[in-house]
Amino acid sequence: MAKGITYKCTECGWTAPRWVGRCGSCESWGSVAECQVERSARAPAMVAGRALSITEIDAQQAIGVPTGLGEFDRVLGQGLTPGSVVLLAGEPGVGKSTLLLQVASCWAASGLTALYVTAEESAAQVRLRAERIGAVHQGLHVAAETDLGVVLGHIEQLSPKLLVLDSVQTVLVPGADGVPGGVTQVKETAAALVRVAKTHNIPVLLVGHVTKDGAVAGPRTLEHLVDVVLSFEGDPHFGLRIIRAAKNRFGPADEIGCFNMTEGGIEEVPDPTGLFVSTAGEPAPGSCLTVSLEGRRPLLTEVQALVDASKAPMPRRVCQGVDHSRVAMILAVLSRRTAMRVLDKEVYVSTIGGARTSDPAADLAIALAVGAALANLPLGMRVVALGEVGLSGEVRRVNAISKRLAEAARLGVELALVPPGCGEKIKGLRVQEVGTVKAALDAVGLRSPSLRQQHHLAGGGDIHIGDGGDVSAGLELPFDDLTVLPRAA
Secondary structure (H helix, E strand, C coil), X not given: CEEEEEEEECCCCCEECCCCCECCCCCCECCEEEEEEEECCCCCCCCCCCCCCHHHCCHHHHCCECCCCHHHHHHHCCCECCCCEEEEEECCCCCHHHHHHHHHHHHHHCCCCEEEEECCCCHHHHHHHHHHHCCCCCCEEEEECCEHHHHHHHHHHHCCCEEEEECHHHCECCCCCCCCCCHHHHHHHHHHHHHHHHHHCCCEEEEECECCCCCECCCCHHHHHCCEXXXXXXXXXXXXXXXXXEEEXXXXXXXXXXXXXXXXXXXXXXXXXXXXXXXXXXXXXXXXXXXXXXXXXXXXXXXXXXXXXXXXXXXXXXXXXCCHHHHHHHHHHHHHHCCCCCCCEEEEEEECCCCCCCCHHHHHHHHHHHHHHHHCCCCCCCEEECCEECCCCEEECCCCHHHHHHHHHHCCCCEEEECCCCCCCECCEEEEECCEXXXXXXXXXXXXXXXXXXXXXXXXXXXEECCCCCCCCCCCCCCCCEEEECCCC
């Protein structure tokens, strides 16, 4: 055995023949360190068996086993695949431990042994949580250990059919460098558990911490070692929790699962549309519906806007649940292409129920919500707007328009505004194509009939609205090309 020196990145494992200040793979600074490697000159090792033809491999071994939580199985694909390693990461207090404890309880209730290893709490704390959420079962075993060697001993002694480790950043590997949570410790822990999963053919669920930026804490190698990477998201002020798949070797990587955090645990939400739509009886001004596509699931989302006068030299722009830069672009389009005076006013845009959407299909709904808020007119709860807004004021097509329209029709929407070429026939839904934002404003009645009627009652002439747009009665006119024509005799 000959020893050599190489340089390796502690974040992603990238190697280089000489020292460099920046990793060539993950582009992190100061992560390349010197390490010694052993170079073997031996002949290739003897193999125990032959390589199989792909036609001889049994594909049934990769079929997942349902966990008992349908939304969790939806994200995984078909359930937990034997021998797979799943990493669930999320912010503190979002409910990671509660969710996996419920999964382990459902697994034990089906007659399979589950081992829940907690490296952050005591066994008594886990028992109290299990009693609160109704997850106490004879087949669920709990071990409070932080030593990886002891954890592996529990696995050999119990031979569980499911392993849950909470969390991978708090386990100590004897003999490895660093402290728990360090790069080397996390890599060694993950590699050992991957070997256990493949050797014993059992699924392993790992809880992971996140940094302040939302990324998985520890080396990037951790995400490469595991089979599935899930992100558990949720606003602490709302009960909604969403699981997103960032990586999935056994199913789609763009699927989401919706849950609701309650005092009795985490409940599935098969139809989360009601959480994102206001339950008020009368439609409020400045509100518009859209259908955002989260993964492969269409979700009806309500966008609300509020426009108010501003005395400050720089009016405020407050956005919640939508992208701030896209809202600023839409306001500029409204100001330039429809002559709406919104740039000198304070604008607040928000979604309902803590929903967050970055789907470009919500652009048209944001524009209509702002226009309705400026005119102080309700659009009605039965109007949905779909389309991406361009800088020239045109409405562009979005993907999966059929799926979005079908979801809107299922929930009782009567009118759908869509880009040109998307006017499909949906039973119970009137679909109207609009090519520009100005045409969309006309379609929902944001031209000024009430202003015209008010002027007629005052004995004046007819009001003519040019290409700039319209407003409703009782407001300061936000359009520049408003002219009054003399009444005909």
